[in-house]
Structures are given as C-alpha cells and as structure tokens.
Amino acid sequence: MTRTAIVTGGTRGIGEAICLALKAEGVSVVASYAGNDEAAAKFTQTHGIKAYKFDVADYDACQAAVKTIETENAPCDILVNNAGITRDGTLLRMTHQMWKEVIDTNLGGCFNMAKAVFAGMKERGFGRIVNIGSINGQGGQYGQVNYAAAKSGIHGFTKALAQEGAKFNITVNALAPGYIDTDMVAAVPKEVLEKIVAKVPVGRLGQAAEIARGVVFLSCEKAGFLTGSTLSINGGQHMY
Numbered sequence: 557m558t559r560t561a562i563v564t565g566g567t568r569g570i571g572e573a574i575c576l577a578l579k580a581e582g583v584s585v586v587a588s589y590a591g592n593d594e595a596a597a598k599f600t601q602t603h604g605i606k607a608y609k610f611d612v613a614d615y616d617a618c619q620a621a622v623k624t625i626e627t628e629n630a631p632c633d634i635l636v637n638n639a640g641i642t643r644d645g646t647l648l649r650m651t652h653q654m655w656k657e658v659i660d661t662n663l664g665g666c667f668n669m670a671k672a673v674f675a676g677m678k679e680r681g682f683g684r685i686v687n688i689g690s691i692n693g694q695g696g697q698y699g700q701v702n703y704a705a706a707k708s709g710i711h712g713f714t715k716a717l718a719q720e721g722a723k724f725n726i727t728v729n730a731l732a733p734g735y736i737d738t739d740m741v742a743a744v745p746k747e748v749l750e751k752i753v754a755k756v757p758v759g760r761l762g763q764a765a766e767i768a769r770g771v772v773f774l775s776c777e778k779a780g781f782l783t784g785s786t787l788s789i790n791g792g793q794h795m796y
C-alpha cells in the first residue's frame with residue numbers, strides 16, 4: 557500500500573533529504589516550504605516532488621493547506637514536522653520577536669500540523685508522526701534560549717501525543733539531530749562551529765541523509781510498537 561507523507565520545510569536541508577529517502581522507500585511525498593520560491597521550484601523540478609507554500613506558524617494556513625494537499629494528492633499517513641528556524645542570540649540581546657518567531661514556527665508548527673492531520677489518521681486507523689527535535693533541545697545551547705525551549709517542547713509534545721495516538725495506531729516519535737551540514741549550521745560563526753565540532757566524538761558534522769534514514773525507520777509500516785521515543789543522531793555529542 558502506498559503511503560502519503562507531508563514533510564514540512566521539505567525543500568532544503570534535512571527536509572529535502574527526508575523527502576528523498578521516503579520517496580526511495582515508495583512513499584508518495586509532498587513538501588511544504590515558507591519563503592524560498594527559487595529553492596522550492598528547483599526542488600520540484602529536480603526530484604518531481606510537489607511543494608506547497610505556507611507558514612507552519614499560521615494555524616489557519618496549515619488547516620487550509622492540509623485540506624488542499626489531501627484533496628490534490630491523498631490523505632496524509634505520515635507527517636514529518638521538520639520546519640524550523642533559528643534566531644540565535646544571548647538572552648540579553650534576544651528580542652521578544654526573536655523568541656516568538658522561533659517558538660511559533662518550531663513548536664507551534666508541530667501543533668498546527670498535527671491538528672490538521674490527526675483526526676484523519678484516527679479515522680483511517682494509521683498514522684506516523686515524526687517531530688524533528690534537536691540536540692540543543694536535549695542539552696541546551698548558549699545563545700539559543702528560544703530554539704532550545706522550542707525543541708525541548710517538541711520532545712514533551714511528542715510524548716504526550718504518543719499516548720493519545722497509541723490506541724488509534726498512530727505513532728509519534730521525535731528525532732534529535734546533532735550538528736548537520738546544512739545552511740542553518742553554516743550560519744554559526746566559523747570559530748564557534750569549530751569548537752562545537754571538536755566536541756563531537758565522531759569528529760565531523762552529520763549529513764542530512766543520515767537524519768533521513770532515521771525518519772524512514774521511525775515512519776515505516778513495521779514500527780507500530782515504537783512510539784513516544786526520541787532517536788538521537790548526533791555523532792555521540794550528547795548521550796544520556
């Protein structure tokens with residue numbers, strides 16, 4: 557049976573790798589993106605995967621977009637909440653706007669998208685929700701009170717929703733990447749990033765495809781007993 561997946565923030569970085577890995581498994585995939593039309597057009601042209609533009613921080617936009625996606629494609633079986641942004645800065649420099657944007661996008665987006673797909677998954681008796689957390693939600697990070705709070709919130713959100721989904725065959729898991737070779741990590745000042753990589757036992761940044769493998773694992777048909785967990789893929793940087 558062909559399953560259908562929605563991957564938020566799916567046209568670039570980790571999201572793009574997730575789309576490709578799911579597609580390679582025979583899943584019918586659509587991606588969402590917020591702003592970069594050029595990257596989205598290139599993504600669709602290169603991979604033949606549709607991309608829908610909406611802001612995951614906007615509750616109404618998510619409900620409307622999921623309706624459109626499901627009408628134009630098929631009901632959503634797999635939701636990957638991957639869309640995320642950074643607005644780094646120490647607390648003293650962080651504005652309320654920087655706090656709000658990150659919380660609303662990274663954490664609010666998970667709620668908005670789960671709300672849009674959950675009832676349908678319940679009705680059909682199948683669902684896989686994978687929320688992309690972060691090593692910095694597990695261990696904190698200097699200059700990221702907004703991002704660490706949002707990502708840490710994702711881990712709590714995952715465990716609560718997993719309990720609600722279990723009786724409907726909807727699994728909900730989190731995947732916590734470490735520092736991955738993406739545009740987001742490339743924005744970290746070089747000297748800061750060198751210090752971070754020096755603390756990674758594997759000795760390098762991760763690759764987006766290495767995260768995507770984890771998403772395939774968590775969202776596969778046979779993973780019905782795997783729920784409420786967090787899979788950490790971080791080169792050994794954070795263990796507990």
Ligand code: CAA
Nearest residue numbers: 642644645646690691697698699734735740741744745748
């Ligand atoms: N621990 C303790 N002190 C630290 C520190 C740390 N980790 N990092 C910086 N400091 C100290 C500095 O030594 C400096 O101290 P002094 O003033 O006494 O010299 C002070 O903090 C200010 O440092 P900066 O000059 O760097 O301050 P800034 O305001 O210019 O920048 C920052 C602060 C924006 C947080 C910058 O350090 C930074 O970008 N850090 C990286 C944050 C990061 O890792 N972001 C991850 C983005 S990728 C991602 O989030 C994906 C994912 O899931 C992993």
